Amino acid sequence: PPSSCRTGLYTNHWALRIAGGPREAQRIASKYGYVNLGQIGALKDYYHFYHSKTIKRSVLSSRGTHSFISMEPKVEWIEQQVVRIRTKR
């Protein structure tokens, strides 16, 4: 179970902060094979990307050509999503 792993399980979803607006985000998503699921809530310039050709569950963060996306100058921040244990009170 994720709690037994120090950092949890990596998914094939990413959160990114991309300057330049939605069009720029869409361009970058397509360039590296991600699906752009749009802005994250009301967080301006933050986008939700999904990559169908990467491992859905892994204890290791995802590596491959798609990770070169972080080299894009307009990509200011990127975080591969990790499943976190949350308990109802």
Added chain:
Amino acid sequence: DYKPGSIQSMYFNDPKWQSMWYMHCSDNTNLCQSDMNIVGAWRRGYTGKNIVITILDDGIERNHPDLMQNYDPDASFDVNGNDIDPMPRYDASNENKHGTRCAGEVAATANNTHCIVGIAFNARIGGVRMLDGDVTDMVEAKSLSLNPQHIHIYSASWGPDDDGKTVDGPASLTRQAFENGVRTGRNNLGSIYVWASGNGGRSKDHCSCDGYTNSIYTISISSTAESGRKPWYLEECASTLATTYSSGESYDRKIITTDLRQRCTDSHTGTSASAPMAAGIIALALEANRLLTWRDIQHIIVRTSRAGHLIANDWKTNAAGYKVSHLYGFGLMDAEAMVMEAEKWTTVPPQHVCVENTDRQIKTIRPDNIRNGPDNGVRSIYEATGCTDNPNHHVVYLEHVVVRITITHPRRGDLAIYLTSPSGTRSQLLANRLFDHSMEGFKNWEFMTTHCWGEKAAGDWILEIYDTPSQLRNVKTPGKLKEWSLVLYGTSIQPYSPRNDFPKAERVRLSPIEDPTEDYGADDYAGPCNAECSKVGCGGPGPDHCNDCLHYYYKSKNNTRICVPNCPPGHYSADKKRCKKCSPNCETCFGSHSDQCNTCKPGYYINEESRSCITSCPDGYYLDNNKIVCRKCSENCKTCTEFQTCTECRHGLSLQNSRCVIRCEEGKYYNGRDCEPCHHSCASCAGPGADGCLNCTEEYLMENGRCVLACNNGYYFDQSLENGYKTCKRCDASCLGCSGPGEKNCTSCPSGYLLDTGLCVVGLVCKDATEESWAEGGFCMLVKKNNLCQRKVLQQLCCRTCTLKG
């Protein structure tokens, strides 16, 4: 369309209304304690109209008969399914009932003959389905930043695992969402985040290890049972702001609310039930004043929540006069008091943040053990200025205080951390957690306390860290405090304007009409006011004629209120401006009780434990060298003159060299763990080996701390038995060997001395005793013949010939 008073009947046709013990008192027994005064707020016309709340959880049954009327699709979303319908996923176990239950507490419709009445039964309610799937940083951030210009209050009843070993909190995107929400939400008034404190009481969890309740942006709510007792599941920590009712023991009544499949339940429990209740109460206050910012709400909660009948052994009054506990924060929320404050509230001044970076000196955290007692902890004192040198960061009046700390440690659960404010308010930032075996320590973890709310920021802050090993550990790898910084949140000016400040009963006389004896009619005095009056004006020139004080005020003997720049000696600043009397023996204090002294009047000493002023130190305490404080002796001492200098020991210990050690039976000594046999030559001892003897057995003699079979050279056998034991005493300094005390019992002398009838006299080496040439008819014979032996030098030189007879 609401007409005040239309709820006079206080009757609702909702079937469960009568059983909702936490909302009203229907039975007239004296046990009736509806301390949350929700009906009182309704009576004032506040029912949550036009306020929007959303429940971040596992979905909301939007077609539930008790929810559908108030359901708000613009306050809802399905993050797990990435669609706009937040209906929960149904399964045999009804696992996804949590969100629907929370929603009902907040805004179940009143008078619709269904189930219950929500606290804000005219509010709009939505739900975000976000727990029923992968919960990632992005899922949380998306939920917390849903439609922030439309939603006023977000209520969450979930968090990191309550297993007593998890230390976890919001990741970077979620932290971004919180900051974004309080900055831009609700047209820059700030989104309001209400969070349920932990339910890990049984696994000794501590809510300071939960980054959500520890955040200054969330209002962390705990629970109390109907009896006012601590529920078994409750966690303690210093970041809890307030509490509302919930379940308690099995025999305590539970919370009644809407349930999945359009049903009703009367068994909702835990802090899950408390957070939505708080959200509902906050909705009433927001209706009373929609311009309240996220910080105004927290100030109002601090000022109106009350300890009442809540049972906790750690209630204390902070220097601003607020009672606070690690269990319940500032106490039970009071809906009516909140709407009354909200009605006339003036927004508090802008928040300032002051980061005080302490020295980066690494300190070793030594584990506590029997011998040294709990005083082994690390104690780091930092004198904070409150960033006086930077007007945009200057903090004088505190709100939240955060300690950002990095500790390496072999077993995190063994740590306990305390923070004491300059006013003496001590918060426990972390308690020992039995099940946390992690070796990760704390990396820049933020512990938060609300307990210093309203106190002054500048002064000495004391951080204490104690390490109490719960299991045998390798003591060669102690923990280390790598660094810590203090983050002070608050305002640089008095946060409360006159309107917020004096509750009606406390206002300075407003006009002569109220007090005909007044010699200055407020409306006919146009002269200048005293410098200590605020801009509200005055009824005369003196400091006792102000309508409102600029700084502080106290009551003189004839009950006149006098405005002063600072509280006079023997007083303390109770709540913001009021100076209340200290206890009689206190010189300065932080409360009016005798155990709330900071310094004492002349002739009294302060007991560092009880904080009370006494005329002499009781047993177990000693007066420190500057004759001010009675400090605790080391725990083994019964009485002492210094911390470790015992004069009397506790039962079962014996005094050895002013230390109290475990008393062992004759012939054994205490090695710190148990009693070990002494060396065979010892009759009693203080430690191992022949050096540890205190007394010797029959055939041995005590010589210079060791037991010997016979006295060595330089010692003689002392006939007078010391307490029954034989001893060898050291010879007189002039002797090398001796047969008894003093200088006349020498049997041999040191080199350079000569033995003369038991005396050692100074002398050169006697030449003629060994050199033949001198002895026979030599030089000494001449000396003797010519009667020159009485010359001292010749006598010494020819000691032998001169002493020979004839």
